[in-house]
Amino acid sequence: MHASFKKVMTATLLTVLGLSASAQTELYDRYYPNEDALMTAFEQQAAAFIEEGNYLTVEEAERQLKEVEGKVVTIKRVPERVTDLSASEVYGKLLESVAILGVSYDCGRCDRIHINPTTGYVLDEDGICVTNYHVIMAYLQGKGQYLSMQIRLASGEAYPVVELLAASRSSDLVIFRVDTKGAKLTPIPLGPE
Numbered sequence: 001m002h003a004s005f006k007k008v009m010t011a012t013l014l015t016v017l018g019l020s021a022s023a024q025t026e027l028y029d030r031y032y033p034n035e036d037a038l039m040t041a042f043e044q045q046a047a048a049f050i051e052e053g054n055y056l057t058v059e060e061a062e063r064q065l066k067e068v069e070g071k072v073v074t075i076k077r078v079p080e081r082v083t084d085l086s087a088s089e090v091y092g093k094l095l096e097s098v099a100i101l102g103v104s105y106d107c108g109r110c111d112r113i114h115i116n117p118t119t120g121y122v123l124d125e126d127g128i129c130v131t132n133y134h135v136i137m138a139y140l141q142g143k144g145q146y147l148s149m150q151i152r153l154a155s156g157e158a159y160p161v162v163e164l165l166a167a168s169r170s171s172d173l174v175i176f177r178v179d180t181k182g183a184k185l186t187p188i189p190l191g192p193e
Contacts, residue, residue, distance in 0.1 A: 023087065023088075038152075039115060039117075041156065042100070042102055042115050042117075042150075042152045042158060043104070043112060043113050043114060043115050045150065045152065045158035046102060046104035046113050046115060046147070046148055046150050046158070047104075047113045049148055049150055049158075049160040050104065050113065050147055050148050054160050054162065054179060055147075055148035055149070055150065055160040055161065055162065056148070056149060056160070056161045056162050056163065056164070056176075057148075058139060058140060058142065058143045058146055058147075059143075061136065061139060061140060061149075061164060062140050062143075064163065064164040065136060065140070065164055065167055065174070068164050068165060068166050068167045068174075069167045069168070069169065070166075070167075070168065071165065071166040071167070072166060073128065073165045073166045073175045075123045075124045075128055075187070076124055076125070076187070077190065078187050078188070078189040078190070079189075080189065081093075081189065094188060095154045096122070096153055096154055096155060096185070096186035097121055097122045097185075097186050097187060097188035097189075098119065098120075098121060098122075098154070098188070099119070099120040099121060099122055099129060099151035099152065099153055100117045100118075100119065100120075100151065100152045100153075101117070101118050101119060101120035101129075101131050101135065101149060101150075101151050101161075102115040102116065102117050102118075102149070102150055102151070102152060103115070103116045103118070103135075103138070103139050103142070103146055103148075103149050104116075104146070104147045104148045104149070104150070105142060105145050105146045105147060106145060106147060108145075113147065118131065118132070118135050119131065120135075120151055120176075121188045122151075122153075122185045122186060122187050122188060123175065123187050123188065123190075124185075124187050125184040125185050125186070125187055126177075126180065126184070126185070127159065127177050127178040127179065127180040127185060128165065128175060128176075128177055129151060129161075129175070129176055129177070129178060130173055130174065130175050130176070131173075131174055131176070132172050132173065132174070133167060133168065133169050133171070133172045133173055133174050134172060135174070136164070136167070136174045136176075148160060148161070149161040149176075150178070151178055153185070157183070159178035159179055159180050159181075159183075160178060160179050161176050161177070161178055162177060162178060162179045163176060163177040164176050164177075165177055
């Protein structure tokens with residue numbers, strides 16, 4: 001799961017929009033000009049969630065994952081857009097729906113909390129998100145080292161993962177909920193079922 005924000009976001013852009021590598025880099029640099037500052041801020045946000053006790057522990061995630069395998073979650077659909085957009089315009093619209101899912105960990109060599117970033121997507125304005133099953137499995141396998149999971153949006157807002165809602169090992173997906181404390185998120189528009 002070790003990767004930079006830039007690598008994670010550009011891989012996501014390639015998948016979602018089919019942009020060339022140079023177009024991805026240009027858009028990324030426009031929206032995330034200082035990756036080191038972004039990582040430091042995300043690490044501090046994760047430390048605050050841990051200090052507050054507002055996060056899904058590895059042990060609780062392990063229990064919940066067994067309970068939610070095969071469950072179905074209903075989400076509110078986002079209305080379809082009727083106008084055509086350029087790839088850059090699509091990126092701008094989707095930016096707040098793509099989340100960096102950060103698994104915080106203790107390296108054992110310093111006092112800081114560190115982040116392993118990967119991707120997730122906002123599915124519902126009330127904090128329902130999705131990521132890959134293998135990401136959650138990696139979190140569970142890091143028992144003793146991994147501390148919490150949280151998302152960070154392009155706006156800089158971060159929210160702790162507090163509950164697993166549904167999982168499918170065969171589809172490599174887990175739907176989870178973050179604690180938005182009442183804030184409304186921007187869900188990614190999905191096509192028909």
